[in-house]
Amino acid sequence: MSEIDSLKAQLESLQSEALSAFDSAADSAALQLLRVHYLGKKGALTEVLKGVGKLPPQERPVIGQYVNQAKAVLSAALDRCEATLSAQGKSARIEAERIDVTLSGRKLPAGALHPVQQGLDEITAIFAQMGFAIAEGPEIEDEFHNFDALNIPPEHPARAMHDTFFLKDLTHGDAAEPMLLRTHTSPVQIRTMKRFLAENGEPPLAVVAPGRVYRCDYDVTHSPMFHQVEVFKVDRDVSMAHLKGVLKHFLSTYFEKDVGIRLRPHYFPFTEPSAEVDISCVFCAGKGCRICKGSGWIEVLGSGMIHPNVMRSVGVDSSEFSGFAFGLGVERLVMLKQGIPDLRLFFENDVRFLRRMGVPL
Amino acid sequence: MKIPFSWLKAYVPLTATPAQIADDLVRLGHEVEAVELPRAAVHGVRVGLITAKQPHPDADKLSLLKIDIGETEELAIVCGAANMGEGDKVPVATIGTTLPGGLVIKQGKIRGETSFGMCCSEVELGLADESAGLLILPADAPVGAQVGEYLTLEEAVFDLSITPNRGDCMNARGIARDLAADAGLPFTDISVAEIAVDTAVTTPRVTVSAGQDAPVYMARRIDGITLADSPAWMQASLLMAGMRPINGVVDILNYVMLTQGQPMHAFDADTLHGDITVRSAVDGEDFAALDGRELKLHTGDLVVSDERSVIALAGIMGSAASGVSEGTVNIVLESAFFRPARVSETRRTYAMVSEASMRFERGVDPAVVAMAMQQATALIIDLCGGTSGEIAVCGDAGAINAGRTVSCSLSRIESRLGVAVPAALDVVLARMGFVMQRDGDLLTVHVPSFRHDVTIPEDLSEEYARVIGFDAIPTLLPPLATTAPVRPDRFIHDAVAGGFLQAVTYAFISADEQRLFVADDGLDIALANPISDAMSVMRRSVWPGLLNAARRNLNRQQPGVALAEQGRVYLRTDAGHDENNVLAWLMTGEVEQDQWYGDARAADFFDLKGAVETWLQVRGLNGRFIADDSMQGLQAGQSAKIMVGRAEAGRIGRVDTDLAEQFDIDAPVFVAELNLDLLPQGKQAKFAPLAEFPAVERDLVFLFDRGVSSEAVLNAVRSGGGKLLTDARIFDRYDGKGVPDGKVSLGIRFGLQDAKRTLTQADSDAASSAIIAAMDKRFGAALR
């Protein structure tokens, strides 16, 4: 056998030996060792090239060509095996890292707004979007703001119906007149109008005033503390039609449906005319059910055109300006909207209730 | 106020159904609480005669009754009432009867004694919401008769809620007048035959010296009556109207009041001395009222007096001594108009409410004063016999509200209502007693004397609204205002975002609870008329309310409670009083529960402190927590005041364990409170370039004395660490094995960065050395 044939045979056997070694390599690391062993600077192929020196010069390129071919074949095979092994390794890792995605996530503690707060937020937001400014006032009030300025003089029978909490040894200024806990949010109407007029001279103004109010009345359907929102607007040419428009828009937005409204003539000292406002029953769509006592209507709030005596008490000329006002009970609206059966639930602060009502339905 | 249908029909020929009438009443502004339907349900309740009454052998409060209901055998019935005796007739619900409340009567044993039925009060018959014992039927009630038929209970009753402006409608006559006008039906007053005057009967003379307060006062003496029970029809209708029959005279006066609207009073003439004067009381004058109260009167109180003493607080209540009783034979009747504000003030002064005062306060119809006197006289003579004297009158009913006129422009009414008011409406108002006159845009209205509430143009707009109906008014959105809406605060919302449930607790707590966290410094505000001791003082801290809520929840097996409340606290100040807006937190029990990824963890101080810090951070504020052992109700060593800016804005700490125990809470409880009114406005951040060169971090661990404040350590690191120092924090704290007693090991991690270049080893070595020196100098702390 010539020298060149012997080298060729040597190369061929080296190549097939390497290929089978590559195939049986267990992992990437073993493959890397084999790459060094066969293709490295001091590897087996380089060893073969060392024998080229013994060949006559004209035959050397031929062998060089063979060596390069073998190098290319082995490199390609190595890359192929590398890819295969790496794919196998990854899928093994993936399998090993498999988790139970149905286990509970790591939860942050979830808080919740009280349903009354949610109601207050919703109600004030609706009026704020209609251009009503938000105002607040004190809970400890004097008789002037809670009663007299609202056209409820001391001898007025309506004053007795308010079940007022009076404060012990706390009087208004130098007078002997006792301070009280406000029985409604209407005094904010007086305070806000006075402030507004002092700053701006004359109407228009439109205000929504949320807050806590107090009545000395405690049973299954009465809480001594509850929340009201007072809404009023004073401008030129404000009419009952506007009152109806605002009520309809507000109640339909709040209850997220086109609710029917009905106004019934009523009496409040601070409005004239006055009206109780009913909505078509949200439980039976007006057909009549237990909640609406079969009438198809549910009373939701009291309203009316601001009485000229109230306008006078804050210095508004009632021959030039008119206004509407209404006050609504937040707990009542929230109970109707969210189907809460018992007023007392609001003040028990049972966390199961708070969590339940905190989740948007 | 309850009005049987037949009372209305006595004035107006109504043909509509009770349901239709109810709708009309609502439209006219009279709230209908209920229309009680015919009481067929009481079928089975029969008139029973008590033939024997013995005490129950085993129960003091029960009686064993034998009752004759007209059957062959008497019924044995066990009864818990006390107001009946042998010979009384009472309603007996026999076995099988279903009462209006749904109760079905069965044979049963009560404390060992068998009862074959039940004796009824007004409550069981659905006639009243409360009663003081069994309903005692008239003596002539036929034994065995169906009570429903005997009392003619089979008719509709309107339960109305009359608004305080409509004194004229607190009776059947006024309501009937409104209905007649609305429906265009004729209204007819009840006619009373002329009463023969017996000249032998001398009515006392009447003088009114307080003419403003009693514009008309009438009296009439009736002699020789025999007090009898009122007739069954009257008793029945009074019962349906919710009033208990008492005796003939009282029932007749109540009947006249409920139907005609005029409160009247009857004095026993033989208890009176001389003539009658209506006058202002003398300061300190004594008055022993019919309800048993002894009053010292004040100047200004309007009284009716004879020549010796006060016989009535005008319009409110008669005296005990002058009342009609069993043996009364001669009486003096009173019918008057008392000024509403006068009656109201006296009623408030003595907290003395009566059916009469409610009507006088709201204003009665002046035209009825005389009419009622005639009707009552006729009814009394008819029932009890006797003869009557002349009516003594002082004042003129016709002068009350006479000639009251309201005029205004029609367009003003139309602009207030937002709808036109055509002249056709005037016809309806005319039927209601108004005299309507239009002259172009000018409207002039003569107001009837019984409408005390119509005095200004706006009142006319209400009358028009009533007759036109609110449904006829269009629904219009007004032009929207251009006021910029105020951005709502997010105080409670951010607290809730931190994992807390929002609580709403009462603003009043008990005096004991107030003392838990606030010393008695005289600044509490108490309620003058609290509902209970538990709700008697305006809170100065929200914590007691939250502790009560926590107790309730822990009792309901909640493993942990995290609550937050935004509300007000109240206290006296030099200027009077103040209300502060506060935000309060409470945390107790497990903050984390056992999970597959970790174990349960109980809340500690730092859970709550973290929540407060984050809450402040969200609004651009920083809190400094300064240890304070002197805070009432909080455990020393685990409590701090919270400084925000220059203000001491709040407190945080662990609730004293004895105190927590008072709320039945064993686990540590942590509470915090911030005064929202003291918080400064958070600063909005200004932009600063973001660093481009890499930062390095280094750790140093020192041994400190155990009481060291980590805040002080970090402040010293920050001030001594050089200008490259960007941040420092405690990354490790250890005082276990290997650390000498009285010492604590703190690991400090600090960051270094330069905006202009990459840092070198020399930079971090220099910073480390500076910090080591600072810790040694400031705390005597050595590297560990």
Ligand SMILES: [Zn+2]
């Ligand atoms: Zn319904």
